[in-house]
Amino acid sequence: MTAELFDSHCHLNLEPLNAACLEFIREAGSVGVKGFLVPGVHPDDWPGIRSLAGEISSVQAAYGIHPMHADRANDRVFEQLREYSCHGVAIGEIGLDPHCPVSLERQELAFREQLRIAVDSGLPVLVHCRQLFQQVLNILREEHAGHTGGIMHAFSGSLEMAREFIRLGFVISICGTVTWDNAVRPLQFARQLPLEHLVLETDAPDLTPQRYRGAFNRPAWLPECAVRVAELRGIPFDEVAVATTAVVRRVLRLESGTIF
Ligand SMILES: [Zn+2]
Numbered sequence: 584m585t586a587e588l589f590d591s592h593c594h595l596n597l598e599p600l601n602a603a604c605l606e607f608i609r610e611a612g613s614v615g616v617k618g619f620l621v622p623g624v625h626p627d628d629w630p631g632i633r634s635l636a637g638e639i640s641s642v643q644a645a646y647g648i649h650p651m652h653a654d655r656a657n658d659r660v661f662e663q664l665r666e667y668s669c670h671g672v673a674i675g676e677i678g679l680d681p682h683c684p685v686s687l688e689r690q691e692l693a694f695r696e697q698l699r700i701a702v703d704s705g706l707p708v709l710v711h712c713r714q715l716f717q718q719v720l721n722i723l724r725e726e727h728a729g730h731t732g733g734i735m736h737a738f739s740g741s742l743e744m745a746r747e748f749i750r751l752g753f754v755i756s757i758c759g760t761v762t763w764d765n766a767v768r769p770l771q772f773a774r775q776l777p778l779e780h781l782v783l784e785t786d787a788p789d790l791t792p793q794r795y796r797g798a799f800n801r802p803a804w805l806p807e808c809a810v811r812v813a814e815l816r817g818i819p820f821d822e823v824a825v826a827t828t829a830v831v832r833r834v835l836r837l838e839s840g841t842i843f
Contacts, residue, residue, distance in 0.1 A: 586824035587832040589618035590707065591675070591756055592736050592784035593641065594630045596621055599789055599799055606789075608639060611802035615824070616749055618831065619639055619802060620784075622676040622709050622736075624649035626660050629667050636671075643710045643835060645673035645709055648693055651683040656693035664700055669829045672835045674701035675709025676736055679719055687737070689724065698726035701733075705765075707834050708733035710753070715775060716740040720747055728752075735836060737786050749780045754834055756784045759792040773815040778826040783808045789794045 590611065595604045608619065621632050622645040630799065646667040648656050663788035668674060677697045678692050701708045708728060712719045712735065719836035723729065730753035737760070738745060745755050751792035755776055785808070792807035806820075813820045813832050821837070831837070 584617045586821040587617040588615055588783060588805050588824050589828045590616055590732055590785050590787070590805050591618070591620050591782045591831050592622060592707070592758070593619055593787040593802045594621065594624070595619060595802070596628055596635055596786075597624075597788070600801065601631075607801050607803065608641065610779060611805070612641075614803050614806055616802050616805045618828070619643065620645060620673070620709075620831070620835065622673070623647045624676060625652045626655060626663060629663070633667065633670055643673075643813075643837070645675045646671045646672040647675040647677045647697055647709065649676055649683075649711060650680040650685060650690040651696070653683070653685045653690040653693035656689070661696050661700065664697065665704070665751065668700055668704040668706055671706065672705070672837065673707045673709050673733065674698075674806055675733070676711040678711035679715045679722075681712060681715060682712045682713060689841070694722060695726055698723070698728050701731055702727055705731060707731050707836075710735050711737075713739065716744045720744070720751065723751060723753075729827055732834060734782055737790060738772065739768060741768065742775060745772055745776060749776070754780045754782050754830055756782045757808055757812060758784050758786050759790040759804070759808060760816075762792040762807050764793060770815060770824075773812045778816075778823070779830060781812070781827055783812070783823075783827045784831050803828065
């Protein structure tokens with residue numbers, strides 16, 4: 584039996600995965616992907632994520648507002664997020680993204696408030712960041728997010744920045760981009776960062792591994808990432824699986840008895 588993998592970021596509640604979400608979970612399970620963290624991107628997603636996690640023990644819930652929807656954030660929504668935070672294992676995905684059609688000012692406001700909610704509730708955060716790595720690092724420091732830590736999802740910063748986030752108490756998530764023919768940075772993370780600071784994710788339905796590019800991504804393709812990381816480090820697949828799953832458990836504070 585091969586060791587179990589944990590998909591630390593997959594949007595099972597969103598199209599097109601939601602139409603056959605149980606099937607995608609079963610398919611993933613058949614290739615050893617036994618745990619799933621489903622992040623929220625919009626307040627309208629939260630009820631669906633909550634019921635999915637309530638129904639399926641291998642699904643863990645996170646709640647948050649993606650920078651893309653930061654203009655939906657207001658006091659009432661933050662209040663709802665505080666309530667939802669009692670039912671999840673993390674706050675996310677939250678952060679800054681200059682490609683999103685919402686002003687960075689609005690994004691930062693939503694990001695900071697959600698970090699405060701996470702710190703108040705003692706929950707780790709799932710950080711979405713493109714380009715603005717130094718800014719995000721500063722905000723995480725200013726909001727004391729190192730107390731709860733979290734995951735730098737689909738991280739695309741430099742190796743030096745990755746080390747800064749690790750120093751603050753975050754782990755780096757490697758996704759399907761590590762399998763892409765033109766990959767550069769993910770290869771450095773896979774080779775050079777200590778395994779105890781790495782997790783794996785698909786970000787399904789996005790970031791499809793090289794072999795399946797053109798199709799939408801699914802959790803059953805997470806082993807593609809683990810195989811690549813194992814190759815790059817020159818270690819067995821099982822060592823990558825055991826280590827990265829243990830890191831997810833540590834970051835999300837899942838008890839070792841948790842079934843997934
Ligand atoms: Zn995502």
